[in-house]
Amino acid sequence: MDLRDRRDIGTDVYQPAEDSQLLAETVCDRLSSDDGDRSDERRGTGDDRTVLEVGTGSGYVASRVADETGVRVIASDLNPHAVRQAREKGLETVRADLVSPFADGAFDAVAFNPPYLPTDPDNEWDDWMERALSGGEDGRAIIDPFLESVDRVLAPGGVVYLLVSSLTDVDAVVERAGEEGFSAAAVADESFPFETLTVLELFR
C-alpha cells in the first residue's frame, strides 16, 4: 500500500481529514482558553492577535480558527491551487515557502499540519499531492526546516501548534524543537488504526 492508497487522493489540494480536524479543534481551544499560563500576558488584548497557518491546503483549519476565535488569520501555502482555494473561503492568503516572507515577531501563534508521511524515495511522485503528504524518508524533511525558522516570526509569548504523527517519531520532533530552543507539550492526541496524531504546543 503506498501513500496514494492510504489517502483519498484526487485533487491538487489536500482536503480536510482527521489531522486537520484535530489541529483546528486544538488551536481553537487553546486560543480561546483564558486559563493557560501564557495567555495571562494577553488578557485584555482581545482579538488583536494574529495567527499564521502554514501549509493551509484547502484553508479548513485557518477558516475554523478565524470563525471560532475572531483572531486575524493569515493562511499560506506553497501550492498555487491551495492558496486559491483558501482565498475563496475569504481568508487572507500568501503563497510562501514556510515562514520565509513573514516579518519578525508578526504572529502570536503559528499552526502547521506538515507533510509528515515517511516516503521511500523510490516511491515519490512529483505532484502537488505528494508535496502535501510526503515528509521524505524520515517524515521530517519539512518539519526540521520549519522548526529552524519559525522562531523569528513569533511575537513575545508566541506559540507554535504543530501536528505530528507516530509515523514521524514524535520524540525526534520534540528533541529537534528543543535544539531550536523550544519547550514542547502535547496538548491533544487521537489514535487511528495506523497512526496516533498529536498536537504539540511549542513555546520558549
Add this chain to the structure above:
Amino acid sequence: MKESLLEILCCPLDKHDLELEDAEYDGDEVVDGVLVCTECGERYPIEDGIPNLLPPDMREESPA
C-alpha cells in the same frame, strides 16, 4: 490582499520591508500589483489578489 498585510510581510530573501507598486484595487482589496523589496529590489507579483512571495528560484517550480 489587503494593504494592511504589507505590515507582516517581508522579502523572503533578506527580510527587508516590501513596497507596493502598480497596485490595482477592487474595493479595499489589492487585486494586482507588485511587491518590491526596499533593499535588494527583488519583485514579487500579486496574482489574482494573492501575493506570490516564493523566492525567485522556487517560483517556476510547479509540479502538475
